[in-house]
Amino acid sequence: MCNWEQAWLAYELIENQKDKKYFESVYTQQNGVLVESALREIKTAAEKLFSITVRRGENREEAGLILELNPALNLGKEGYQITEEEDRIYIRAAKENGLLYGTFRLLLMVSSGKEITGISIREIPSNPVRMLNQWDNIDGSIERGYAGRSFFYENGKVCVTERIRDYARLLCSVGINGVSINNVNVRNGAEWLISERHYKELEQISHIFAQYGISMYLCIDFAAPMTLGGLSCADPLKEEVKDWWEKKCGEIFGRLPNMGGFLVKADSEGRPGPFAYGRNHADGANMLARAVKPYGGTIIWRCFVYNCQQDWRDRRTDRACAGYDNFMPLDGKFDDNVILQIKNGPIDFQVREPVHPLFGGLQHTNQMLEVQIAQEYTGQQIDVCYLVPMWKEVLDFSTGCGKPEDTVADIISGRTFGQQRCGMAAVANTGRDANWTGHDLAGANLYGFGRLAFDPRLSAEEIASEWISLQISRDSDVNRSISDILLRSREVYEKYTAPLGIGFMVNPAHHYGPNPEGYEYSKWGTYHRADHLAVGVDRSAGGTGYSEQYFEKNAALFREKGTCPENLLLFFHRVPYTYRLHSGKTLIQHIYDSHFEGHEQVLQMQKDWELLEGRIPQHIFLRVKERFTRQAENSREWCDVINSFFYRKSMIPDEQGREIF
Numbered sequence: 275m276c277n278w279e280q281a282w283l284a285y286e287l288i289e290n291q292k293d294k295k296y297f298e299s300v301y302t303q304q305n306g307v308l309v310e311s312a313l314r315e316i317k318t319a320a321e322k323l324f325s326i327t328v329r330r331g332e333n334r335e336e337a338g339l340i341l342e343l344n345p346a347l348n349l350g351k352e353g354y355q356i357t358e359e360e361d362r363i364y365i366r367a368a369k370e371n372g373l374l375y376g377t378f379r380l381l382l383m384v385s386s387g388k389e390i391t392g393i394s395i396r397e398i399p400s401n402p403v404r405m406l407n408q409w410d411n412i413d414g415s416i417e418r419g420y421a422g423r424s425f426f427y428e429n430g431k432v433c434v435t436e437r438i439r440d441y442a443r444l445l446c447s448v449g450i451n452g453v454s455i456n457n458v459n460v461r462n463g464a465e466w467l468i469s470e471r472h473y474k475e476l477e478q479i480s481h482i483f484a485q486y487g488i489s490m491y492l493c494i495d496f497a498a499p500m501t502l503g504g505l506s507c508a509d510p511l512k513e514e515v516k517d518w519w520e521k522k523c524g525e526i527f528g529r530l531p532n533m534g535g536f537l538v539k540a541d542s543e544g545r546p547g548p549f550a551y552g553r554n555h556a557d558g559a560n561m562l563a564r565a566v567k568p569y570g571g572t573i574i575w576r577c578f579v580y581n582c583q584q585d586w587r588d589r590r591t592d593r594a595c596a597g598y599d600n601f602m603p604l605d606g607k608f609d610d611n612v613i614l615q616i617k618n619g620p621i622d623f624q625v626r627e628p629v630h631p632l633f634g635g636l637q638h639t640n641q642m643l644e645v646q647i648a649q650e651y652t653g654q655q656i657d658v659c660y661l662v663p664m665w666k667e668v669l670d671f672s673t674g675c676g677k678p679e680d681t682v683a684d685i686i687s688g689r690t691f692g693q694q695r696c697g698m699a700a701v702a703n704t705g706r707d708a709n710w711t712g713h714d715l716a717g718a719n720l721y722g723f724g725r726l727a728f729d730p731r732l733s734a735e736e737i738a739s740e741w742i743s744l745q746i747s748r749d750s751d752v753n754r755s756i757s758d759i760l761l762r763s764r765e766v767y768e769k770y771t772a773p774l775g776i777g778f779m780v781n782p783a784h785h786y787g788p789n790p791e792g793y794e795y796s797k798w799g800t801y802h803r804a805d806h807l808a809v810g811v812d813r814s815a816g817g818t819g820y821s822e823q824y825f826e827k828n829a830a831l832f833r834e835k836g837t838c839p840e841n842l843l844l845f846f847h848r849v850p851y852t853y854r855l856h857s858g859k860t861l862i863q864h865i866y867d868s869h870f871e872g873h874e875q876v877l878q879m880q881k882d883w884e885l886l887e888g889r890i891p892q893h894i895f896l897r898v899k900e901r902f903t904r905q906a907e908n909s910r911e912w913c914d915v916i917n918s919f920f921y922r923k924s925m926i927p928d929e930q931g932r933e934i935f
């Protein structure tokens with residue numbers, strides 16, 4: 275017995291067994307590794323869903339389910355079609371990857387109670403790369419991990435366990451095709467992952483991943499030629515450095531044949547990079563890209579680069595501007611096997627940020643969107659916060675870049691500028707907890723990321739409902755109640771935390787709970803500059819100029835207080851407490867009201883959850899109940915601290931005379 279659950283691959287027994295007929299016998303002429311995985315999965319699912327043992331039929335005529343490879347089908351490597359024809363289900367694809375995805379799709383449809391009789395669907399993933407980034411450290415801890423320790427590492431060693439297979443199954447079932455398995459902050463021994471010390475175990479992991487169509491990526495230390503190779507520098511333009519990486523890559527790709535490439539955090543938050551040698555990011559990324567090119571490898575290079583020690587007196591430097599300032603001048607200078615990985619917003623995964631202006635800005639460079647499933651700033655898997663609606667806002671954002679297909683979803687799919695290597699990545703929220711994600715409801719974010727990366731047109735509602743049916747209950751009333759909690763949760767979280775896009779009012783370092791001045795006086799200074807009259811940073815044309823990094827259509831909205839979307843007002847503007855919002859309320863009154871409301875809405879969600887007792891598995895009910903108790907305390911604390919902070923700054927009382935300390 276394993277000590278972890280199967281999340282959305284639990285395949286609970288189905289009461290209505292009408293689809294059983296399709297699964298008694300399966301036929302395929304294919305024998306590849308991915309098809310073997312598909313057949314294994316069909317067997318596992320059918321045993322649990324219908325209590326039957328599937329036969330692999332010799333005869334096509336007898337089979338209820340047929341997996342057919344047809345290279346002539348116009349479905350790309352990973353697309354599939356599923357149809358019912360004469361009482362049989364056909365899964366067809368041009369490549370094995372598509373057959374495996376199609377199989378999972380069918381099984382999840384059945385498991386979630388969807389109708390498959392008469393099915394006729396055709397799916398091709400929108401994003402070529404759909405990736406998870408594990409921030410796991412080699413000592414077994416996880417940076418920003420809220421679901422227990424790592425299942426990839428323990429005490430400096432790489433672990434190879436059955437759990438990794440179940441992880442790969444989960445990811446593949448929602449279409450993930452790449453995973454970087456170590457923290458982007460490569461330190462404390464993780465530098466040595468690309469060495470003889472760890473190849474054996476890494477090879478085993480990459481072999482497991484390969485059975486599910488997942489490429490393995492490693493994060494590397496840009497200074498590895500020095501740390502590992504004993505060279506005197508890591509200058510990307512020096513011949514000995516290039517030679518070192520070329521040899522190293524020959525070794526790595528020789529030992530780990532399923533390697534996708536490297537993910538690199540350079541010149542960011544203390545990590546080494548090309549700046550030390552007067553070189554730029556293109557110099558650094560291209561040098562590595564050339565070293566991995568002979569093996570078909572890709573370099574994913576992060577754009578999260580900013581001055582993390584900004585002097586508080588310096589009002590022109592703005593962390594929000596840094597990504598664009600660093601990377602826009604390099605557009606078109608990166609090799610074709612480099613992808614720039616861009617966080618959804620210009621600061622750092624706050625609950626509300628504008629979309630990063632590099633999207634649409636960069637037109638001659640491969641790019642990927644990076645989001646954070648791990649809830650670093652959105653409740654740390656203690657508070658419920660369903661993130662799919664936020665990601666949809668980002669994907670649907672129209673950049674105004676002058677092309678007909680100009681949304682972020684279009685750009686990262688490659689449609690807008692004709693890129694081949696592009697897509698979506700997310701910081702994972704998984705760990706050793708039995709339920710994988712700490713908070714059971716955070717499973718919806720992991721599932722949702724995969725589904726959305728495959729098909730960004732899916733709605734947040736559809737994804738929530740699918741996930742609930744798979745992981746919690748097929749009952750439609752239960753589904754409605756839980757969907758309702760999920761769909762409210764981000765807005766509620768936003769209400770009781772930092773107001774109107776101001777962000778970063780969290781406790782420094784660990785980032786949970788309120789501390790409005792925590793970063794105001796630290797060396798990491800991410801400022802809101804609240805005083806007795808106003809709060810916010812003027813990022814308009816007359817301020818730091820950040821609003822001008824957008825195309826005119828959006829810049830025109832953001833640069834004026836009156837047209838700026840109000841949920842981002844304090845991101846873009848410095849606003850007096852007496853300023854009237856569209857609602858007619860003053861800013862200060864809005865802050866008070868939204869914090870009281872946010873806390874009350876948490877109490878309401880908590881009550882709604884209590885009503886589910888006896889209607890869902892008791893272990894899930896109890897685990898989430900415990901999280902709601904903590905969320906209720908947290909939201910109370912946020913409400914008290916933020917309201918008291920603004921009251922004492924402004925000395926303007928709450929119109930409703932509620933208790934503010």
Ligand code: GCV
Pocket residue numbers: 409417418458459539578622650
């Ligand atoms: C992995 C934020 C987080 C860091 C993280 C960094 C990044 O600053 O707080 O923990 O480091 O983002 O994305 O590299």
